[in-house]
Amino acid sequence: MSSCDTCVVRNRAICAALDNKEIAALSAIGRRRKLEAGEPLIWEGDDSVLVANVIEGVLKLSTGTEDGREQIVGVVYPSDFIGRPFGATTRHSVTALTDANVCVFSRADFDGFASEHPALEHKLLQRTLSELDRTRHWMLLLGRKSATEKLATFLLDMSERLVQPGCESESGALESFELPFSRQQVADLLGLTIETVSRQFTQLKRDGIVELPSRRAVVIRDRATLEALAG
Template sequence: MGSCDSCLVRNRAICAALDAKELETLNAIGRRRELHAGESLIWEGEESILVANVIEGVLKLSTGTQDGREQIVGVVYPSEFFGRPFGTTSNHGVTALTDARVCVFSRRDFDAFARGHPALEHKLLERTLGELDRTRRWMLLLGRKSASEKIASFLLETADRLVEPGCKVHPDAHATRMTLPFSRQQIADVLGLTIETVSRQFSHLKHEGVIDLPSRRDVVILDREALVAEAG
């Protein structure tokens, strides 16, 4: 229980860069942690104490203004890494969107370990570069897209990232039905909109027959082409 051997994301996480012996060392400095939906692990502005890998569940990275406006700046799925290695302060909070399990490391321990293992640092670099690309693409959405384009883009991206990547047969598979790990307010915080605007756009897409909404959290994509066209 809780060892790297039995880890669900063992070969997808950055740990895949390590051999058996190194993994043992890493195992010694890490520990499992369970989080309930809504629970935070890292707070914006605080000292960067820990970093982690997601084993199961979905978490959000967010920042806010003093007067309470919030912006979700990243969403972390299983096998992904979060936290701020090699830095003193955390620039955004990290909160579980669903119940989650993560593999946590003291930042200092992790930093020291990573410095001695270039293969791990390389994996981390590749992931960070990829995350930066994804984040920059999201800036186009925030700065230049209309509400309807934002919603369509959001549904497509979420459908893609939510598919369990275990299935190698269809590497480009898209979920056609999904249970969103987000409330309406959280969707608004991802897209830079208000909850009312999100709701109206969902209703509109439903009336157009592009999606179906069996329950609050479930979405069925009926017409993917239409969504792609709408995404701009």
């Protein structure tokens, strides 16, 4: 029996392009894999040997300089696609931020399957185009925004992206959520240092714009001001 039958992202991942028979064929070349928080899935510079769908959890994509500076270049959520099909090498690492559950394929197998299923490639194309738009937009933050603007933008982005499918609030954005990032990871995402991130959090708290009930919890108290600060 296909594990896809019970897959919670069956209708949101690129698999949604496939009918039951096709899904069975795809299922035959994929397998589930569990990852613990912090566990790497793919290393930067590796031959591109696997691709995957995220079923559960959050993972980061990152690159770094030789002397150890790191930049997070993407964050993936359930139903997102991971890896580099149709290409020889991977240009960034993939690491689980939370415990995660992914559906992995050998890249060669996936490439072959995708080439024979245009509907799947179409979904993947749409996703990739959206991701490119999002990534390009993030470049504005990295290149041109101040530390305050960066953190404000980040929190607003999180409040939108951490919404669970099905469990939507009326507005489509959360006022209260748990970050899947440590302070260091927030810094690596925003192109700042951990100290600067910490100071910006403290500032927002002091100004009554957010509450920080625990290390990773955030409550947005004054969204309007936060939006104004986001630039």
